[in-house]
Amino acid sequence: MVLQFQTPSLPFNLDKVHLFGSGLGGYLAQKFAEITFRNPMVVSLVLCNSFSDTSEYSKGTMPSLFYMMPAFALKRQVLGTFPPVSNNRHVADSIDFMVEQVETMDRSCIASRLVIGSTRNYVEPQRLRHLNITLIEGFDNPGVSEKLQDDIQKCYPDAKRAQIKCGGVFPLLSSSTRSEHLHLDTLTSVR
Numbered sequence: 001m002v003l004q005f006q007t008p009s010l011p012f013n014l015d016k017v018h019l020f021g022s023g024l025g026g027y028l029a030q031k032f033a034e035i036t037f038r039n040p041m042v043v044s045l046v047l048c049n050s051f052s053d054t055s056e057y058s059k060g061t062m063p064s065l066f067y068m069m070p071a072f073a074l075k076r077q078v079l080g081t082f083p084p085v086s087n088n089r090h091v092a093d094s095i096d097f098m099v100e101q102v103e104t105m106d107r108s109c110i111a112s113r114l115v116i117g118s119t120r121n122y123v124e125p126q127r128l129r130h131l132n133i134t135l136i137e138g139f140d141n142p143g144v145s146e147k148l149q150d151d152i153q154k155c156y157p158d159a160k161r162a163q164i165k166c167g168g169v170f171p172l173l174s175s176s177t178r179s180e181h182l183h184l185d186t187l188t189s190v191r
Helices: 001-011 024-035 062-067 071-079 089-104 107-118 148-153 175-189
Strands: 017-022 042-048 132-138 160-164
Touching: 017 024, 024 042, 024 107, 062 107, 071 089, 071 107, 132 148
Parallel strands: 017 042, 042 132, 132 160
Antiparallel strands: none
């Protein structure tokens, strides 16, 4: 997994990177930083509605079965985690966009993401203490449980925190103006 993740950075000759991840992407960003901590490449992490432990998602699932499921069943599994349509037009648009993205993914891609998310594992935060970490949390529908939000805050007690009052599960897609403002504030705090 890490070798595949490092490969795209090689053509760009990047020695240091700042990683942003939302949900599972945030978990993977943490795992990458954890695995490469002896030869640090990651300078900072910005984690939006993310988590540091997959045990809540692994309850009652057998990850290997995802590779045997047909594409429509896998897509239903992913889309079933999306919230119902929102009254907020921007939130509804962000959900529609993500539904379109899932619909374009092939079976193996969806299965591998479901396997990663449902395989019991956790981040070792002591390996990431040297990083600048910012946690972005959405209040109206963060997409992760309160327990997972508390857990990631405990992992990184010195992390900077940003809060988004509305925006749904995909807050950085639902409002570009808020996202751009948050992005600029986050970049300023990372430097």
